[in-house]
Amino acid sequence: MLKLFTWPTQNARKISIMLEECNLDYEIHAINIEKDEQHQASFKALNPNCKIPVLLDTDLTDDSGNVEAIFETGAILIYLAEKSGQFLSHDPALRIRTLKWLFWQTSGLGPNLGNFSHYASALAKDEKQLNNFLAKTRAKDPNMQAIERFRKESMRLLAVLNNGLKDNDYIAGELSIADFACYPWIESAWQGLKMFDPELPVKFKSIHNWKTRLAQRPGLKLGMEKLAWGVEI
Ligand SMILES: N[C@@H](CCC(=O)N[C@@H](CS)C(=O)NCC(=O)O)C(=O)O
Numbered sequence: 001m002l003k004l005f006t007w008p009t010q011n012a013r014k015i016s017i018m019l020e021e022c023n024l025d026y027e028i029h030a031i032n033i034e035k036d037e038q039h040q041a042s043f044k045a046l047n048p049n050c051k052i053p054v055l056l057d058t059d060l061t062d063d064s065g066n067v068e069a070i071f072e073t074g075a076i077l078i079y080l081a082e083k084s085g086q087f088l089s090h091d092p093a094l095r096i097r098t099l100k101w102l103f104w105q106t107s108g109l110g111p112n113l114g115n116f117s118h119y120a121s122a123l124a125k126d127e128k129q130l131n132n133f134l135a136k137t138r139a140k141d142p143n144m145q146a147i148e149r150f151r152k153e154s155m156r157l158l159a160v161l162n163n164g165l166k167d168n169d170y171i172a173g174e175l176s177i178a179d180f181a182c183y184p185w186i187e188s189a190w191q192g193l194k195m196f197d198p199e200l201p202v203k204f205k206s207i208h209n210w211k212t213r214l215a216q217r218p219g220l221k222l223g224m225e226k227l228a229w230g231v232e233i
Contacts, residue, residue, distance in 0.1 A: 005046060006053040007134060011110065014073050015053050015080075017223030018177060022084040028208045028226070030233045034136055047071035048100065052090035053209050055079070067105040074106045077177040087177045094173060101164075101171045101178035105207050109182060110156050113189040116150035119143055120192050131188075131229040150198055154189065161186075165206035169213060197218035 002123055003028050004019070006012040011134035019026050031037045031052050038050045046069040055070045057079075066100045074170050077100075081088035089095045097230060120129050130138060139146070161182065171178040186207060194200040201208040214220050227233070 001058045003029055003056040003058075004053060005029045005031050005043065005056070006227065007031055008229055008231050008233065009033070009052070009071050010114070010184040010188050011051075012053045012227045013224055014117040015055065015076050015112040015223075016226045017180045017183065017220050018087070020223040020226070021180065021217070021219035022080060022086055023219070024080070024084065026196050028233050033201055034065050034133065045069075050075070057083070072106070072180065074102050077102065077181060082175050084165050087175065087180070088142065089172075089174065089176070098176040098178045101176075102181050104160075105185070109161070110185050112150055112153045112157060116147070116154045117189055117192050119146040119150060120196075123147070133229070149232075152195070153191060155197070156184075162204040162206045165210050168200060169210070179210075179214060180220070180223075181186070183211070183220065185223075186211060187215075 002019070002024060006015070006028060007030060016028075025061060031043055031054075033052060037043060038047075043054075044050055046056070049071060051071065053071075053076065055076045056067055057070070058067055060068050060070075060079075071081050076089065088098055117134060118137065119139050119142075121134045122140060122142040124130050124138070124193065127135045161171070170176065171182060189220060190200070190211075197203065225231070
């Protein structure tokens with residue numbers, strides 16, 4: 001039995017997309033980070049870093065029979081890819097190509113796009129323009145230095161991805177966990193970055209096409225909907 005401890009956010013959607021794409025059965029357990037439930041002792045026992053998502057697989061036990069909780073989305077995606085035999089190539093070169101882009105997402109794309117959205121949301125005139133999490137956590141006063149720092153790095157990262165997608169339909173050549181890791185972050189920061197540069201879809205045409213291609217997949221769509229902003233879980 002797979003149990004996903006989570007809340008509707010970009011990091012969380014990486015995992016619901018993978019679970020839906022693999023057609024795996026799973027239970028969703030809500031950890032309301034808008035009410036700080038990630039700091040409760042019962043959740044901290046699963047992830048000492050107090051961040052969602054966490055995956056529990058009751059089949060994954062150590063020698064003493066204790067279930068090993070999995071935190072960090074990169075680790076969860078690799079685990080599910082190995083468990084299902086899908087979206088992580090067995091070919092050594094393709095496998096490492098996928099893992100390179102996966103680590104690129106978790107260490108670079110996610111944190112920078114997340115910080116951009118956090119600081120840039122202070123410029124939103126109407127709170128209704130923001131998702132519920134940003135509305136609660138956003139920077140209150142515009143800090144132009146921080147906005148520019150994270151906007152520039154986000155744009156640089158998008159240029160890297162766009163270049164990687166120029167001759168490829170998918171990030172690592174074939175559809176993989178690297179695409180599922182990047183998609184929710186790009187989807188969520190796209191509008192905010194577009195406000196600063198309306199030419200975004202033209203400038204990053206390969207990303208735009210990749211986004212459109214992925215958005216048509218029933219599994220990915222369902223994974224996004226299961227943990228859409230504001231959805232009751
Ligand atoms: N590197 C972690 C990041 C997880 C993360 O930042 N989760 C956010 C939600 S997207 C969270 O739990 N935020 C609550 C908090 O920071 O207290 C991963 O990839 O799993």
